[in-house]
Amino acid sequence: MRTNESLANVTAIFKRELFGYFGSAVAYVFIVIFLLLLGFFTFYISNFFELGQADLRAFFQWHPWVFMFLIPAVAMRLWAEERRMGTIELILTFPVTVWEAILGKFLAAWIFVGTALALTFPMVITVSYLGNPDLGATLCAYIGSFLMAGAFLSVGSMTSAITRSQVVSFIVAIVICLFFILAGYPPVIRMLSGWAPVWLVNIVSNSSFLTHFLSIERGVLDLRDLFYYLSVIAFMLFVNGVIIQNRRT
Amino acid sequence: MIEVNHLSKHFGAKRAVNDISFAVEKGEILGFLGPNAAGKSTTMRMITGFIPPSSGTAIIGGSDILKDSLNARKKIGYLPENAPVYPDMTVRAYLDFCAQIRGFSGQARKNRIEETLEKCFLKEVTHQTINTLSKGFKQRVCFAQSILHDPEYLILDEPTDGLDPNQKHEVRLMIREMSAKKAIILSTHILDEMEAVCTRAVIIAKGRIVADETPAELKGRSELHGAVSLSVKGADTDSFVSDLSGLDTVRTVKIVDTADGIFWARIYPVTPGPQAVDSIMAALSDKRYETVSFFVEQGRLDEVFRSITTA
Numbered sequence: 104m105r106t107n108e109s110l111a112n113v114t115a116i117f118k119r120e121l122f123g124y125f126g127s128a129v130a131y132v133f134i135v136i137f138l139l140l141l142g143f144f145t146f147y148i149s150n151f152f153e154l155g156q157a158d159l160r161a162f163f164q165w166h167p168w169v170f171m172f173l174i175p176a177v178a179m180r181l182w183a184e185e186r187r188m189g190t191i192e193l194i195l196t197f198p199v200t201v202w203e204a205i206l207g208k209f210l211a212a213w214i215f216v217g218t219a220l221a222l223t224f225p226m227v228i229t230v231s232y233l234g235n236p237d238l239g240a241t242l243c244a245y246i247g248s249f250l251m252a253g254a255f256l257s258v259g260s261m262t263s264a265i266t267r268s269q270v271v272s273f274i275v276a277i278v279i280c281l282f283f284i285l286a287g288y289p290p291v292i293r294m295l296s297g298w299a300p301v302w303l304v305n306i307v308s309n310s311s312f313l314t315h316f317l318s319i320e321r322g323v324l325d326l327r328d329l330f331y332y333l334s335v336i337a338f339m340l341f342v343n344g345v346i347i348q349n350r351r352t
Numbered sequence: 353m354i355e356v357n358h359l360s361k362h363f364g365a366k367r368a369v370n371d372i373s374f375a376v377e378k379g380e381i382l383g384f385l386g387p388n389a390a391g392k393s394t395t396m397r398m399i400t401g402f403i404p405p406s407s408g409t410a411i412i413g414g415s416d417i418l419k420d421s422l423n424a425r426k427k428i429g430y431l432p433e434n435a436p437v438y439p440d441m442t443v444r445a446y447l448d449f450c451a452q453i454r455g456f457s458g459q460a461r462k463n464r465i466e467e468t469l470e471k472c473f474l475k476e477v478t479h480q481t482i483n484t485l486s487k488g489f490k491q492r493v494c495f496a497q498s499i500l501h502d503p504e505y506l507i508l509d510e511p512t513d514g515l516d517p518n519q520k521h522e523v524r525l526m527i528r529e530m531s532a533k534k535a536i537i538l539s540t541h542i543l544d545e546m547e548a549v550c551t552r553a554v555i556i557a558k559g560r561i562v563a564d565e566t567p568a569e570l571k572g573r574s575e576l577h578g579a580v581s582l583s584v585k586g587a588d589t590d591s592f593v594s595d596l597s598g599l600d601t602v603r604t605v606k607i608v609d610t611a612d613g614i615f616w617a618r619i620y621p622v623t624p625g626p627q628a629v630d631s632i633m634a635a636l637s638d639k640r641y642e643t644v645s646f647f648v649e650q651g652r653l654d655e656v657f658r659s660i661t662t663a
């Protein structure tokens with residue numbers, strides 16, 4: 104009955120971690136900053152109102168960039184804090200596998216970010232009021248954004264396993280996330296296609312969070328994109344586990 | 353039974369633990385002693401599965417901590433050094449979390465938590481956030497976590513560290529009470545505690561076992577063991593020394609201190625035991641020494657500890 108037990112363990116860790124997020128003032132500061140930044144970029148930088156378009160592209164295009172800074176901040180405490188406080192010694196000697204612990208923590212962080220994302224719904228209401236946006240496409244974009252957030256988080260979870268310093272985890276995660284974004288950033292792709300063979304450009308751009316996000320944002324939830332994000336998450340959490348198995352103290 | 357088989361651990365070139373083996377049966381409380389950096393915590397961390405050994409293994413009630421880790425870990429209650437706990441949780445929420453991890457649910461979980469709160473004197477802080485607790489209370493919370501599931505095997509790394517004398521006493525009582533059905537390993541720097549609680553002591557130094565015997569046997573190793581300490585009033589020290597060293601049961605006589613017509617002396621017998629004591633008493637009354645106090649030394653653990661661990 105290992106599956107039931109696994110589920111119970113993941114749930115216990117998930118709940119603890121989720122209460123940990125919502126029990127701290129930092130979480131609310133995070134949500135406020137997240138909403139303010141998205142609002143600021145959408146309304147001031149993209150001039151949302153002057154675009155005269157009732158669609159949410161101006162809103163969603165900022166997600167990768169805001170995530171890049173804020174999600175490592177959410178993820179940095181996952182393992183670094185556990186190491187710093189020494190509680191990792193207890194969690195790893197409980198009858199819980201490393202994978203259960205990683206999954207429980209990751210899911211809690213993901214739900215937390217998902218909550219922040221859900222709180223942007225006034226945007227949708229505003230746009231629906233002003234015009235007639237494609238609600239299906241909007242939902243798609245939200246799903247894409249949530250998946251992308253998961254990918255960012257998995258990177259952050261992995262980097263937080265490397266160190267007991269949250270700051271180091273934060274910075275390393277940002278650097279890695281930046282690479283994942285830039286690999287699909289149109290100016291970079293254009294520069295690259297100037298000299299690199301097409302297949303290389305495709306590989307690079309297909310490994311980017313941005314490329315897959317843009318494709319979902321257009322309103323088609325392609326299985327390939329879904330698969331891409333889930334594999335990034337699985338891979339990063341796997342590395343996370345290997346790091347913890349090998350560096351315990 | 354906990355079987356520790358040839359455990360070794362090196363960190364880089366440094367050997368922290370070097371081929372340690374011992375076994376602890378249920379009913380035993382094994383005291384794990386040694387100077388700082390001897391490798392006590394490292395050994396306990398390997399037994400509990402936190403760090404993998406460089407070689408060797410530990411078998412917990414038949415489950416190998418390396419090959420059958422989950423089952424082995426289920427049987428263990430562990431109190432790590434410095435009692436790590438999640439600071440942002442209340443005491444109750446924390447114990448609830450631990451109870452879930454230990455597989456309790458529903459009413460059983462509630463009962464478990466209540467019982468443990470009671471046992472560990474945590475009732476008054478049930479709803480307090482852990483980071484607002486004093487050090488001793490944090491220690492108690494972590495101790496509570498280790499006994500919550502009534503494990504068969506308890507590994508306690510300095511369980512009374514940071515507790516007040518009353519709590520130290522309570523925790524020792526609790527450990528003794530629990531020991532009938534459990535095998536317990538505890539590390540400590542307090543020799544009196546080892547003597548009061550443990551049925552056996554393993555002393556390690558520089559990663560190796562240097563002694564594995566009962567507290568009484570350890571004391572027996574003491575220079576002082578069986579010596580008679582006494583104070584005498586109104587007598588001449590020189591004649592006292594010559595009178596008593598004359599006995600063939602006595603090895604040496606030392607004058608420890610003198611003041612105001614009283615002196616304190618210590619008489620070391622050739623072989624400690626009641627015969628030597630009797631002959632000393634007889635000699636004292638023969639020569640009409642006015643003995644103010646008379647005491648047969650048990651031996652001093654700190655002295656034994658020092659001589660064993662610095663040899």
Ligand SMILES: Nc1ncnc2c1ncn2[C@@H]1O[C@H](COP(=O)(O)OP(=O)(O)OP(=O)(O)O)[C@@H](O)[C@H]1O
Pocket residue numbers: 352363368386387388389390391392393394395433
């Ligand atoms: N993660 C680690 N990396 C490198 N060296 C370590 C590590 N953990 C322990 N050591 C070393 O191993 C040795 C044994 O340490 P350990 O913590 O087991 O000692 P101890 O007997 O518990 O001491 P104390 O009485 O101070 O608690 C020490 O020299 C320590 O520096």
Ligand SMILES: [Mg+2]
Pocket residue numbers: 392393394433509
């Ligand atoms: Mg120690």
